[in-house]
Amino acid sequence: MAQREQRPRVDAYEAVFAALAHASRRKVLVTIFFNGGSMTAGEIAAIFEHAWQTTTRHLRVLEAAGLLTQERRGRERIYRIERRRLELVRDWLSHFSKTTKH
Amino acid sequence: MAQREQRPRVDAYEAVFAALAHASRRKVLVTIFFNGGSMTAGEIAAIFEHAWQTTTRHLRVLEAAGLLTQERRGRERIYRIERRRLELVRDWLSHFSKTTKH
DNA sequence: ACAATACTAAGCGAATTCGCTTAATATTCG
């Protein structure tokens, strides 16, 4: 089966923070977000100077971290932002603030 | 000068997310936080199994990311949480949420 | 002054990351 390998991360936060630690990957998220929440792999790759195969890898990291979901559509692949995952991290960070309300 | 080398990071987010990507470093932050916001290097190192020299390095990473500040007090060194830095990141993540209010 | 305490610094090896390149796969169009 063509199911993508998705080794279960013991610590979800680890994957998410590591994914967010790279400028290109944050740029991917911001770009998809301002594009309405979803873009094809090709559109995403087009915003970068570096080889698009490199972007493919970044997309897989983001997907493995649960920050993107992806769906095949014909010969294109559509990536979508997973807001809830980002909110999970934001809420973790909120614990350190006095103004924690959630 | 004994001033600690603090190379200016072009991208502050990079340093912060990378710092948060390691479970031990998150544990350091949580531990200091629940201890009232500050602890000595020795107290922090004591919560880990691994060599305390390893923790020293983690502390420097957290400091370089601006998540901790540090101050010498006699022969001890006191580390303090820098809440504003964590809030910076939380706010960045908030941009992706519909319920952004800040 | 000397020993003890509390650290930081520096260097090593295994593992991981990030760009690259070459190759493979899947879908659509003529």
Next chain:
DNA sequence: CGAATATTAAGCGAATTCGCTTAGTATTGT
């Protein structure tokens, strides 16, 4: 079917990370 399009897979080398260990420095107590 065969070419074109869209994308993933796999493997390479340089750089970084993370644990370790050994060594060095600064402050305190006697």
